[in-house]
Amino acid sequence: MSVSENLIDFDIIESQKENIQALPSGRSARALANLFSASPLQKPETPTPSDTKNLNDAMRQEYENELVNIAESDDPLDIYDRYVRWTLDAYPSAQATPASQLLPLLERATKTFLNSAQYKNDPRYLKLWLSYIRFFSDTPRETFAFLARHNIGEGLALFYEEFAAWLEGAGRRTQAEEVYKLGIDREARPTPRLLRKYNEFQHRFSQRPEDLQEPSSPALPTVRPALAAKMDPFAAPAPRDPQAPRPNSGVGGSSTTKSGKQKLQIFSDSDDAPPAVSVGETKGWESIGSLADRKKENVIEPKPWVGETLKAGGKKSSTKIPVFKDESMPRYEYPQVTNPAQQQVTVNQKGRTERIFVNLEAIYHNPEIVGSELSLDELRAISRGWLSKAWQPEITANQHHKEISVNEQENEDTVEEVVRAIPEKLVIARDPVRLDENGVAKESGREGRGRRMKIKEVNETQIIKAKLSSPSGPKMTKRKSSKEQTMTLHTRAATDEIYDLFSQPLQSAEDEEEEEESDEDDGDTTDGDYTSGGESTGTGRLPTTSEAGDDETSDVKSVSEWSDFTARKHIPNLDEEDEDTKASRFTEADEDLEAIEVEVPRDLGEDELVTPVSPDLPPNSRTMFVPIPPEDYEAPLRPYRDPSQVSQNRLPFMTPIAEKTESSLGLPTMRQNKDYFTSKTPSKENGSRNPPVAFGSSPFKEIINDAMPAQKIAQPLLSKNVKTNKTAAIAAKVQASGGPLAKEIAPKGPIIKDAQCNPVDDYTRSMIFANLQPPLSTYDGFFEHKDQARGRTAELKKFAKAMSKISKNANEKTMTNITMPPVLRFPGTDRQYMVKRELGAGAFAPVYLLENVAEEEEDENTPPAVMGRGSFDAYGRKAFEALKMEDPPSAWEFYIMRQAKRRLGVSRAAESVINVYEMHIYKDECYLIEEFREQGTLLDVINIARAESTATGPGVMDESMAMFFTIELFRTIEALHSKGILHGDLKADNCLVRLDQLADTDVWSSRYRKDGTGGWNKKGIALIDFGRGIDMKVFRPDVQFIADWKTGPQDCAEMRELRPWTYQIDYHGLAGVIHKGLAYKGKFEALLASGDLERGL
Amino acid sequence: MAPTIQYELSQPPTDAISSVKFAPSSPTRLLVSSWDRHVYLYDISGEEEGGKLIEKHEHRAPVLDVCFGADDNEAFSAGMDWQVKRINLESGEQTVLSAHGAPVKSVVYSKEHSLLISSSWDSTLHFHDLKNPEKGPTTIKLPAKPHSLSITASKLVVAMASRLVFIYELQSTLMLASQSNGATSDLTPWQQRESSLKFMTRAVACMPNDDGYASSSIEGRVAVEWFDPSAESQARKYAFKCHRQPDPENEGADIVYPVNALAFHPVFGTFASGGGDGVVALWDANAKRRIRQYQKYPTSVAALCFSCDGRYLAIGTCPGFENGQEEYSGEGTTKVYIRELGETEAKGKGPKQ
Secondary structure, three states: OOHHHHOOOHHHHHHOHHHOOOOOOOOOHHHHHHHHOOOHHHOOOOOOHHHHHHHHHHHHHHHHHHHHHHHHOOOHHHHHHHHHHHHHHHOOOHHHOHHHOHHHHHHHHHHHOOOOOOOOOOHHHHHHHHHHHHHOOOOHHHHHHHHHHOOOOOOEHHHHHHHHHHHHHOOOHHHHHHHHHHHHHOOOEOHHHHHHHHHHHHHHHHHOOOOOOOOOOOOOOOOOHHHOOOOOOOOOOOOOOOOOOOOOOOOOOOOOOOOOOOOOOOOOOOOOOOOOOOOOOOOOOOOOOOHHHHHHHHOOOOOOOOOOOOOOOOOOOOOOOOOOOOOOOOOOOOOOOOOHHHHOEEEOOOOOEEEEOOOHHHHOOOOOOOOOOOOHHHHHHHHHOHHHOOOOOOOOOOOOOOOHHHHHHHHHHHHHHHHHHOHHHHHHHHOHHHHHHOOHHHHHHHHHHHHHHHHHHOOOOOOOOOOOOOOOOOOOOOOOHHHHHHHHHHOOHHHHHHHHHHHHHHHOOOHHHHHHHHHHOOOOOOOOOOOOOOOOOOOOOOHHHHHHHHHOOOOHHHHHHHHHHHHHHOOOHHHHHHHHOOOOOOOHHHHHOOOOOOOOOOOOOOOOOOOOOOOOOOOOOOOOOOOOOOOOOOOOOOOOOOHHHHHHHOOHHHOOOOOOOEOOOOHHHHHHHHHHOOOOOOOOOOOEOOOOOOOOOHHHHHHHHHHOOOOOEOOOOOOOOOOOOOOOHHHHHHHHHOOHHHHOOOOOOOOEOOOEEOOOOHHHHHHHHHHOOOOHHHEOOEEEEOOOOOOOHHHHHHHHHHHHHHHHHHHOOOOOOOOOOOEEEOOOOOOEEEEEEEEEEOOOOEEEEEEEEOOOOOOOOOOOOOOOOOOOOOOOOOOEEEEEOOOOOOOHHHHHHHHHHHHHOOOHHHHOEOOEEEEEEEOOOEEEEEEOOOOOEHHHHHHHHHHOOEOOEOOOOOHHHHHHHHHHHHHHHHHHHHOOEEOOOOOHHHEEEEEOOOOOOOOOOOOOOOOOOOOHHHEEEEEOOOOOOEEHHHEOOOOEEOOOOOOOOOOOHHHHOOOOEOOHHHHHHHHHHHHHHHOOOOOHHHHHHHOHHHHHO | OOOOEEEEOOOOOOOOEEEEEEOOOOOOEEEEEEOOOEEEEEEOOOOOOOOEEEEEEEOOOOEEEEEEOOOOOEEEEEEOOOEEEEEEOOOOOEEEEEEOOOOEEEEEEEOOOOEEEEEEOOOEEEEEEOOOOOOOOEEEEOOOOEEEEEEOOOEEEEEEOOOEEEEEEHHHHHHHHHHOOOOOOOOOOOEEEEOOOOOOEEEEEEOOOOOEEEEEEOOOEEEEEEOOOOHHHHHOOEEEEOOEEEOOOOOOEEEEOOEEEEEEOOOOOOEEEEEOOOOEEEEEOOOOEEEEEOOOOOOOEEEEEEOOOOOEEEEEEOOOOOOOOOOOOOOOOOEEEEEEOOOOOOOOOOOOO
C-alpha cells in the first residue's frame, strides 16, 4: 500500500469531526476518511452519499437478513452487535441521524435479550444498553435502575462504573458512592478496575466540597410492591457467576440499597423467607418500553373529534366593584337567580324545553345585587313612569293639621307634574286640532289627567300664557258679567233709539241674538280671533264700510240719525277704543274688568281660546278683556255684512270710526295723478262712500238672503252688519249657518310635514290646497272653474293698451278707437265688472281697474257711487275694484289674504291688509278681485318726497311720516306674523297708503295716538300683493324654508346664502322699506348685505 | 252538579287590575283596585246583568291593592302615590293613614287584631293599630322588597325579593310594636324562611285554617308549606308545576307562565291559582291534586278572590306585564268575571290513594 493510502489524511476527518460520534471503541480512521472524502478520483473507494446510502442499505439488508435467522444463531447477540457497530461506523453521527435507525435497532437489540440469562452479564449486551442510555435515554437513571432491576450487568463492573459515573455527573455523589460500593460488594468484574475507579471517585469526592443539594434518595429507589419488577418466573436460576455474591434474599423492602437482587421486592414485613421466586406477582416494569412509549404522554394521540368539547370562552369576570352588603339587617344568603338570560329557556329532565314567559332579564336586571329584582308591577310602573314621581302627602278632611302650605306645594307639584307629564297635551288641549285628530279614547285618557287638573283648579287657576294659533273659527270668549258693564257704560238714549228703530223688523226673530250681541258687545273685541262680524266692532277695519255703513241706513231718517249717531259715538273714548278692537289696549272703562286668566276650558268643544292679543304685549301688564261667550254661543260665520247694515246694527262703541265715504269719485281724474306715481301696484280707491240714496229694506233682506246661502266661510267681516243693536245679522247667520264655525277649524296639524322646504313652489302649494281644512272652495267669493277656460286675457290686455293710448292721447282730440271696455261677469256673483284700464303689471299679473256695474243697468252706465245695489253684497265693496290676473292662475294670493284677514279678525292690523273679494279661477286664467285704494303706495310717497329736492340733494320723507309708516308697517307685520302669515314680498310698492277720511265731524288729532284714537286708526298702510305669502300654520312649527330659486340682491341674506329662513323674509323686506323711506341716502343693498338691518330687526 | 254561572262585570275598570277582594260579611259585595287610579265597589246581588257598580273612588295614582276593613263599608287602599288610605265606602271619604317612601304594594287587614298592615317597595311594613288611630303606624324594616302579603288570624306572611319569606306572629308583633312608639325597626319575625321556589315570588296566600300558606312564583310553580316548624311538618312541604302551556310555535316546548294570584276557599281550604296563561285552577293542598281547571280566559289572570261564603269566585283579568312589554292601552280588555260555584265544586277530593 502506498503511504498515502496508509496515512489517512486526517484533515478530512477533522473537518467532519463534529459529525462523527465518538465511540468508546474508537473508529476506523480509514473508514471515516473513506466516508468523508468526496474526491471523485477516489470514487470507487469513497462512495458518494447516495452511494453510501445505497451501500448502507445494502449492508443493512445483509444484517437484517442475518437477524432473520437469529433464532438459529449460536450467538444472536453477535449479529446485533455487529449490526450496531456497523451502524455506528456507517453513520458517524448515528445517534442524530434518523436514517441510521440506530435507535430502533438498539431498542430491538436490548429488548430482545432483556430476559435472556445468557447475556445478562454479557458486556456486549451491556454496552448495547449503555449506548442506548448514552445516546437516547431521557432518563438514564431510570434506565440504570431498570437494568439493575433486571440484573443486567450486575456482575459487570462496567455497569457500576457507568452508573456511578453518570450519577457523579449528575451531582449525586452519594448515590454514586452507593453504586460503587454496591458493585464492589457484588465483586463485579473486573473488580480491580472497579476498585480503582472507586478510589479515583473518592479522591475526587474528597477534593470537592460537600454538596448538600444532593438528593438523598437511594440510588436505586425502593420499588413498591405494585411496581415491583417482575421476576421472570421462567428464568432459570441464573447461572450465577461464581464470583458474584450470593443474592441476598429476603429482607423485604427494607434495605433496598443492599438488595441489588431485587428479585422480589414484595413488601412483606413478616416475611423473611426468601420467597424470591414465588410470591406475588410483580407487575409493572416488565419493560421500560420503547422511548416512544415513554414519551407517549407528550404526544396527544389523534382522536376523532366526535364528542370532544372545546373549551371556549373565558369565564365571565365578575364585577370588580364589591357588592354592597347591607350589614344592618341580618344577611340571608339564599341562592339567587344569577344568570337570568340562561334561565330563560331550559330543558327539563324529561327533555322538554321550557321557556319562561316573563322576561327574566327585565326582572333580574342586576343579578349581582341581591334583592334588586323587579316585580311585575314595578316593571309596569316603570314603563308608565309612575316610579319617577315623588309624592307629597295628600290633605284629607280628617287631617287635623291642615298644612296649607303643604297643600299648595302639593298642588303646585302635581300641577307641575301634570304640566311636566303632559306638557304638550296641555298645549294641545287648547288647540282645537286635538279634537279632530284624536279619537275619543285619547280624549278620555287626557280627560283623566285633565281631571287631575280639575282637582287642582280648585286651588289655583292655571294661567296659560301661550300664543294660541289662530283658531280656525272665530271664537268668542266672553264674560257674561261684562254685559252689565257695557250696558251701563254705553247706555245712551239715542243709541237705544236708533237701535230700536233699526231692530224693529227683526226684533222678533232675533231676540236671542240681541242678547248675545249685547254680551258680545261688551267692548271686548280681541284682536285675533274675532272674526265674526257680530262681535267685532269692525271699526276701522273697513274704512269703506264705516262710512258707508253709517250712511247706509234704511231710511233717510236713519241716515241722519245715524250721522248723528256717528258723531256721538265718538265722544267717549271708550267707544273708539273698543271699536278699535285692539284688545291689547286697556281702556279706562275696562278697569272693572279683571285681569283675565284664561282658564283652560276642559271641553273646548268647538271653541277655541282667543288669545288676548298681540303676542308682544305682556299679558299681565294690562288687563285684557277676554270675552267669553256663553256656552252655547256659536260665533257667526257669515259673509260680510252690507255696510249699510253695519251701522244700523251695531252698538255705538262697535261702530267703526268710519269716515264718510267720499263722494268724490275722482277716479278718472285721478288717473293723471296716478301717472305721477310710478307705482306699479294698483292703487285702490279709498272706497267710494257716497251715501246710498235708497236702501230700503234691502240690507235687511240681504242679510236674510245671505243667511240662506251655502255655508260659505265668511270673509271676515270688516264691517259690521249688525242688526239693530244686537248681533242680529251675525247671529242670524250663526243661526242659519250653525255649523260653519265648527268646520272652520284650522288644519289639523301641519299639512306640510317637511322640516325644510321651499314654501312657494307649486308642489307645496298644491298640497296645501289639497289639504286645506276647510277647503278653499268653501271660501266666500271663491269660484273655481278649473276645467273651463276663460280666455279673456288677451282681450283685456288689448283693451288696456288701447285705453292707455287713449289716455295718452286724451289731450289730443283724436279718438282713434273707442274700444268697448270689456265687461266681465262671473258665475256665482251677480256683479258685473267693467274693465276700465290697467293699473299696472307686475311680473306675473296685470292689474286692472274695475268698475262695478249692476246687472240691471247698462254696462256702460257706471255711476260709480251706486252703493245701494242689491248687487253689493255684504262685503262693503265699492264701485271700483282691482282685478289681478295672475298667470299662471293660482288661488294662492286669495287664500293667503283671506287667511290673513280672518286671523287678524277685527283689528287695526286687519285694516292694514287689503280685502280680497272674489276669486275666479279658470284653467287658463284667474281673476282676483280685490279692494282698490286710490291713494297710491308707499313708494309713491317716497317718490314724492324725493321729488322735492332740497338744496342738500334729493329729498327724503319727513321723518315723522317715515316713522308713522314704519310703525304702521311694523304693527301690521307683527300682527300677521303672530297669526302665522308671512307676506313674503314686502316692498314699498306693496304698501298702499291708507289715509281714509274720517267722518266729517271727526277730527284727526294732530298728535299721533298709537291706540288709534283721534282718527289715527284710519291712517296707515294697506298691504297688497300676497302672492308670495306663506301660511306658517300649514307647516311644522320648526320648519325652515329654503329658497332654492334664484335669489337676487333684494332677497334676504338667508335666502341668498341658502340658509334656512322663515320670518326673516319679511324683516328683510321691512328693512328695505324703512330704509327706503327713512334714509334714502346710501346704498340699500349694501346695508342689507352688512346684515345690520336684519340683526337689528 | 249545578251548572256554574259565570258573567263579567259590566263596568270593569279601564286599566289593569291589581286586586279583587270580597267583603267580609256580604258575599255579593266586592272591591276592585285598578291602575286607572280608582277603587271600584260592586254589588252583584241584584238582578242586574253584569253586577252593579256602586261607586268608584278616585286616587292620585294607580291603586295597587285594596282590602276591606272591619265591615263592609270600610276599605283600605294601597296606592302608588305612597299612601295607605282608608276609604269610607258609604261617604266616599278618603283618609290618609300613612305614607311610605315608595309605592305601597299590599294592604291586609286583620280583624282579630284591628290591625291594618301595609307593605311598600321601600322595604318596610306599616302596622296600623286601628284601635288607636291617633297613633302613627309602626314601621318595620324588611331585608328586602316585599312582593306579597297574606294574613291569617294569627300570622302574617311576607314574601320578599331574594327569595326571603318572613312570618310574623301578629299578637306578639303587635305587643312589641305598641310598647315602642314609633318606628320599630328591628322586630324580628317569628320565622324566617327561604322560599321554596327558585324564582321571584309572585303571590302568597294563607290557608284559612292557619296551618300554612301557599306561594307562587313567576315560573309556573306553586309551593305549599306549613307553619309548624317541626321537622315533620316541614317535611310535608312540596311544590308543583302549573300554568304551563304548550308552545304553539315549538313542538315539544312549553311556555311557563307566572302564577299571579292565589286565593284560598274559606270553607274547603282548597285554593285557586291564576296565571299569566289566563287559566284558573283549583287545587287541593292536602291531597296534592288538582281539582279542576277552568276554561282559559282571554287575558292573563291578575287577581282572584273567593267570597266570604265561598260561593263566588271573582277573577280579575287584564293583559299582564309578564314579558316586559305592555301594549295594553288601558281599556277594553280588562274584565272582572264572577263565577258562581257549585256546592262541591271547590271541595277537595281527598288524598291520593
